[in-house]
Amino acid sequence: MTIDWLWWLQLGxxxxxxxxxxxxxxxxxxxxxxxxxxIRQRAETGEIAPYLGVEPPVSVLMPAFNEEATIRTxxxxxxxxxxxxxxxxxxxxxxxxxxxxxxxxxxxxxxxxEPLRQAVIHQPxxxxxxxxxxxxxxxxDKANGGKADALNAGINAARHGLFCGVDADSILQRDSxxxxxxxxxEDERTVAAGxxxxxxxxxxxxxxxxxxxxxxxxxxxxxxxxxxxxxxxFGRLGWSPMNAVLIISGAFGLFDKERVMDVGGYRTDxxxxxxxxxxxxxxxxxxxRIPYRIRYLPDPICWTECPEDVGTLGRQRSRWQRxxxxxxxxxxxxxxxxxxxxxxxxxxxxxxLFEWLGPLIELxxxxxxxxxxxxxxxxxxxxxxxxxxxxxxxxxxxxNGLLLETMSFRVYERRRDMLRLFLMAVLENFGYRQxxxxxRCRGLWQWFSRRKHQWGAMRRSGRWGQ
Amino acid sequence: MLSESCPVWLCxxxxxxxxxxxPEDGMLQLxxxxxxxxxxxxxxxxVQVLALGEIARRRAARRRSFNxxxxxxxxxxxxxxxMPEPVPNLPRSRQLWFLLQWNRTQLQLRGAARERMNRALLxxxxxxxxxxxxxxxxxxxxxxxxxxxxxxxxAHWQAVQPLLMNRNMIVSLAAxxxxxxxxxxxxxxxxxxxxxxxxxWALPRLANLCxxxxxxxxxxxxxxxxxxxxxxxxxxxxxxxxHGDPRHAAPWAxxxxxxxxxxxxxxxxxxxxxxxxxxxxxxxxxxxxxxxxADVRLAALQAVHKQAxxxxxxxxxxxxxxxxxxxxxxxxxxxxxxxGVTAEQLQSLLAKVDDRYGRDxxxxxxxxxxx
Numbered sequence: 027m028t029i030d031w032l033w034w035l036q037l038g039x040x041x042x043x044x045x046x047x048x049x050x051x052x053x054x055x056x057x058x059x060x061x062x063x064x065i066r067q068r069a070e071t072g073e074i075a076p077y078l079g080v081e082p083p084v085s086v087l088m089p090a091f092n093e094e095a096t097i098r099t100x101x102x103x104x105x106x107x108x109x110x111x112x113x114x115x116x117x118x119x120x121x122x123x124x125x126x127x128x129x130x131x132x133x134x135x136x137x138x139x140e141p142l143r144q145a146v147i148h149q150p151x152x153x154x155x156x157x158x159x160x161x162x163x164x165x166x167d168k169a170n171g172g173k174a175d176a177l178n179a180g181i182n183a184a185r186h187g188l189f190c191g192v193d194a195d196s197i198l199q200r201d202s203x204x205x206x207x208x209x210x211x212e213d214e215r216t217v218a219a220g221x222x223x224x225x226x227x228x229x230x231x232x233x234x235x236x237x238x239x240x241x242x243x244x245x246x247x248x249x250x251x252x253x254x255x256x257x258x259x260f261g262r263l264g265w266s267p268m269n270a271v272l273i274i275s276g277a278f279g280l281f282d283k284e285r286v287m288d289v290g291g292y293r294t295d296x297x298x299x300x301x302x303x304x305x306x307x308x309x310x311x312x313x314x315r316i317p318y319r320i321r322y323l324p325d326p327i328c329w330t331e332c333p334e335d336v337g338t339l340g341r342q343r344s345r346w347q348r349x350x351x352x353x354x355x356x357x358x359x360x361x362x363x364x365x366x367x368x369x370x371x372x373x374x375x376x377x378x379l380f381e382w383l384g385p386l387i388e389l390x391x392x393x394x395x396x397x398x399x400x401x402x403x404x405x406x407x408x409x410x411x412x413x414x415x416x417x418x419x420x421x422x423x424x425x426n427g428l429l430l431e432t433m434s435f436r437v438y439e440r441r442r443d444m445l446r447l448f449l450m451a452v453l454e455n456f457g458y459r460q461x462x463x464x465x466r467c468r469g470l471w472q473w474f475s476r477r478k479h480q481w482g483a484m485r486r487s488g489r490w491g492q
Numbered sequence: 493m494l495s496e497s498c499p500v501w502l503c504x505x506x507x508x509x510x511x512x513x514x515p516e517d518g519m520l521q522l523x524x525x526x527x528x529x530x531x532x533x534x535x536x537x538x539v540q541v542l543a544l545g546e547i548a549r550r551r552a553a554r555r556r557s558f559n560x561x562x563x564x565x566x567x568x569x570x571x572x573x574x575m576p577e578p579v580p581n582l583p584r585s586r587q588l589w590f591l592l593q594w595n596r597t598q599l600q601l602r603g604a605a606r607e608r609m610n611r612a613l614l615x616x617x618x619x620x621x622x623x624x625x626x627x628x629x630x631x632x633x634x635x636x637x638x639x640x641x642x643x644x645x646x647a648h649w650q651a652v653q654p655l656l657m658n659r660n661m662i663v664s665l666a667a668x669x670x671x672x673x674x675x676x677x678x679x680x681x682x683x684x685x686x687x688x689x690x691x692x693w694a695l696p697r698l699a700n701l702c703x704x705x706x707x708x709x710x711x712x713x714x715x716x717x718x719x720x721x722x723x724x725x726x727x728x729x730x731x732x733x734x735h736g737d738p739r740h741a742a743p744w745a746x747x748x749x750x751x752x753x754x755x756x757x758x759x760x761x762x763x764x765x766x767x768x769x770x771x772x773x774x775x776x777x778x779x780x781x782x783x784x785x786a787d788v789r790l791a792a793l794q795a796v797h798k799q800a801x802x803x804x805x806x807x808x809x810x811x812x813x814x815x816x817x818x819x820x821x822x823x824x825x826x827x828x829x830x831x832g833v834t835a836e837q838l839q840s841l842l843a844k845v846d847d848r849y850g851r852d853x854x855x856x857x858x859x860x861x862x863x
Binding site (some may be wrong): 066067080081082101126138139140141143145190208211212214386406407410411419421422426428429432433436439441444448 | 520522523524526527528531533537538540541542544545546548549587630638662694695696697699700703734798817849852855857859860
């Protein structure tokens with residue numbers, strides 16, 4: 027009886043990993059088809075972002091908490107975006123450092139008596155400033171309430187119909203807004219569009235813009251480059267043609283303001299406010315039978331600084347996992363509902379099985395198979411099969427991420443960089459991914475134990491601020 | 493013979509090693525086969541990545557050298573009336589790159605320089621190549637259409653017109669742009685009726701075409717498309733009226749205001765009358781300020797603002813207490829920018845505002861006008 031049970035458990039773990047990586051490979055193929063079409067269209071319409079003169083005005087919302095090192099450069103970079111009409115609204119979420127002072131000094135801010143529309147709720151606003159030097163820059167100074175709360179204040183202050191949420195530690199490519207707005211011009215049903223986030227560590231940044239992409243010297247950062255390529259290029263692109271994208275990164279996403287207000291803005295009681303909003307938008311439109319589109323675009327690029335130390339990275343991953351669990355858990359009714367469509371019948375179950383519960387199953391799987399082998403209850407054959415599907419297929423998936431990158435944008439042009447990324451794609455499967463699984467399990471525990479939310483503190487290099 | 497002469501370390505030892513590691517267990521054998529396949533596949537993908545990268549690098553280098561050769565030639569073409577000599581060699585396989593570079597150069601030029609570039613293209617006989625591309629694949633069609641758009645020669649009309657109804661949305665819109673460049677009025681007579689049935693032509697794209705064509709070319713065909721058919725899909729085109737000549741759109745707009753049309757149509761009608769700025773519409777516009785829909789009131793406020801008089805504070809003051817946030821802000825903006833209004837007058841208006849939110853809005857508008 028015990029033998030039977032153990033045998034089935036071994037088979038279960040092997041099949042789970044086979045299914046997990048098999049599904050990702052399928053998503054990879056879908057992304058490849060989608061990306062090929064997108065690149066062809068891009069070649070057809072020209073590689074320079076089209077400028078039609080009918081682009082709707084956009085409010086760029088930039089929540090900031092203790093960002094004194096990078097805020098100056100980030101805001102400057104935003105103000106130089108290539109777009110016909112836009113405003114930048116920086117929301118200082120009760121920073122404890124000199125963020126506000128730096129902004130006042132750098133952009134000649136003066137207090138501005140402006141009433142805020144209370145369409146979505148947020149912590150009290152202490153003051154609103156406008157810049158004497160840039161007519162399209164305003165700063166909202168408010169009591170600390172978290173990133174989602176800051177974004178809600180930004181939504182209330184936004185003067186335009188579309189808003190773009192960006193992280194204060196990120197920099198956009200000059201034509202990113204012009205590119206990410208395209209789905210709104212092509213299809214009037216579009217309510218949200220997200221772009222690709224890439225890692226800027228190791229790249230040359232000047233005047234708030236990325237001049238040349240390069241690889242960082244830090245191995246953790248290099249692992250994350252491979253990981254981001256995998257997550258964005260096929261983790262999201264594959265879902266986009268099915269209108270089933272469940273995540274638009276908080277670092278860079280464009281939204282229809284009225285629709286976001288209709289669903290109540292960002293939720294402040296979650297750490298994954300970006301994903302939660304997108305899942306809620308899906309649910310709202312599906313339940314009310316309102317035609318809508320949520321798109322992911324591979325090329326509007328936002329560059330961000332990734333953590334280079336284990337502590338910060340671990341905390342970030344735990345926070346992400348917790349956000350994912352909260353978003354999926356809150357909208358469990360979307361799954362398999364009559365009007366769920368592709369998000370409810372495909373994306374939600376996929377995310378729940380492989381992303382939400384995945385780390386737990388993986389951790390137990392690794393523990394059981396390796397522990398069982400040491401104790402002699404798991405056969406050599408079963409362990410080999412397990413490692414094969416867990417690690418062998420993992421390597422194939424990571425290398426496929428590089429293939430998608432080469433087929434499309436070739437940000438890392440040098441052959442030497444590509445070879446280094448290959449090495450990372452192989453090595454990340456021996457330790458880094460398992461470490462990630464541990465961090466994600468910690469995130470699940472934090473979600474389960476309902477630990478208090480807070481802004482994700484990140485140790486910055488401050489190199490961009492120079 | 494060969495096996496006999498093969499040294500033991502080369503032939504025999506690898507065979508023994510292989511047999512030593514090759515498992516007898518069937519499942520292990522399967523797993524090893526899978527591992528080998530996976531490894532092979534991974535290696536193949538790696539090789540493909542490197543090969544694709546190398547191909548792209550070489551193509552980019554060839555393209556760079558081609559452009560370096562032709563860019564100075566195009567620059568000379570755009571500067572003088574005579575064709576510069578010598579003309580670089582242009583093999584057939586590079587004609588597409590030539591047209592791409594020519595199109596790109598045209599984007600940076602204006603006026604006479606563009607004309608000179610057009611003459612150079614005709615002298616090289618590349619207009620025929622552009623026309624032949626229209627029969628090819630999508631990418632070729634788009635390059636050809638862009639080229640013909642820059643040439644803007646009505647003689648190419650017959651070749652381009654069939655592409656207007658192409659199933660590919662990008663091709664059809666590119667054809668529309670090319671036709672507009674050739675003859676805007678004639679093109680809009682084809683484009684606007686087609687737009688009623690082409691749901692894939694998004695409104696912003698149509699607005700872009702209207703902007704390109706100019707209001708004279710847009711108004712009449714648009715009014716015909718809107719009034720000359722019963723197809724309910726035509727209402728989608730109503731927002732385009734703001735790109736037409738407001739003098740011709742005004743009767744339609746007035747009729748909508750009189751019959752109390754749906755709010756979306758009323759907003760367009762108000763925008764048309766706003767553009768026109770005819771004082772005879774003032775009473776209609778002021779009436780629209782009382783409309784139950786906040787977006788209509790907002791459009792009416794903007795229209796009245798265009799022809800505001802110094803004594804209009806009485807019109808705008810009640811709207812400071814409007815239930816809509818946007819209407820309150822627009823009313824405040826209108827008050828703060830009334831013709832000839834002084835800071836003292838604004839302060840006295842501010843003192844009269846009882847509504848807290850209206851007062852905040854007016855304070856903000858006053859601060860903004862003082863920038």
